Amino acid sequence: MGRPRTPLLDRERITTTALELVDEQGEFSVPQIARRLGVQTGSVYHHVDGRDGIVELLRERVAEGIDPGTLDERPWDRALAAWARSYRAAFAAHPRAIPLLMTSPVRAPRVLAQYERAVALLLAAGFPLPEVMPVITALENVVLGSALDLAAPETMWEVADDTATPRLAEVLAAVGGHRADRGFDIALEGFLADARRRLAEA
CATH class of the missing domain: 1.10.357.10 (Tetracycline Repressor, domain 2)
Known part of the structure; x- marks a missing residue:
């Protein structure tokens, strides 16, 4: 069988997958990246300098914006x-x-x-x-x-009883959008x- 035209693994795919995991759960692990990409964990380490290297790839990706x-x-x-x-x-x-x-x-x-x-x-x-x-x-x-x-939600303060915190309820009602x-x-x-x-x- 010939080699695939598109590599199964590269730094770009590793970064994209790590960022997807972070966006979903706030964290990532190298085994999670490997599972999602369908490769062995050791294969990921062939392309990056450990977990710290992936963090820096994430930093570069986010900072591209x-x-x-x-x-x-x-x-x-x-x-x-x-x-x-x-x-x-x-x-x-x-x-x-x-x-x-x-x-x-x-x-x-x-x-x-x-x-x-x-x-x-x-x-x-x-x-x-x-x-x-x-x-x-x-x-x-x-x-x-x-x-x-x-x-965060547009309204971070949920006032169930206006009488307990009347001034807070008043300013929340007045703030409008784009807080x-x-x-x-x-x-x-x-x-x-x-x-x-x-x-x-x-």
């Missing part, structure tokens, strides 16, 4: 805001991947290249060296928290205002 060109915009705060919105959209598409990716070190070269551009943007704007990573970390806190919020988007806008503007203040005081 981030537009690095946003970091070319000027001034710096406009660029950072555009990058934040693109970053949020990419991770909101795979919210269950966030805990997995945020609890392992970033090693993927293409992802590190985006951080390099963000660092260069802030340094060129005049941020002191020790302030750059705290600023980026704070932005990620806003972005990733909001990306998780987008996966998560509006909350993100407030948090992002607050972050940018603080970053501008820090830069002015530097």
Whole structure:
């Protein structure tokens, strides 16, 4: 029998399968990937550098949704805001991947290249060296928290008895749609205002 024209296994298929599992259950294992692809577990290890290697492939796949060109915009705060919105959209598409990716070190070269551009943007704007990573970390806190919020129900507070929490019931009735988007806008503007203040005081 001749060899199949399409390989049964490659890094692309492994990444796609791992992301499907993460989207479904928030986690993956190499044996699960192998079973879904109909191969032996050892065959998966021939293509990737263990579980950590698959995590980095997932990071690269999710980060493909981030537009690095946003970091070319000027001034710096406009660029950072555009990058934040693109970053949020990419991770909101795979919210269950966030805990997995945020609890392992970033090693993927293409992802590190985006951080390099963000660092260069802030340094060129005049941020002191020790302030750059705290600023980026704070932005990620806003972005990733909001990306998780987008996966939550529109109404996160279920008030069964209006008389027990009347003010909460009142504001929930008044909030209207797009609560998560509006909350993100407030948090992002607050972050940018603080970053501008820090830069002015530097």
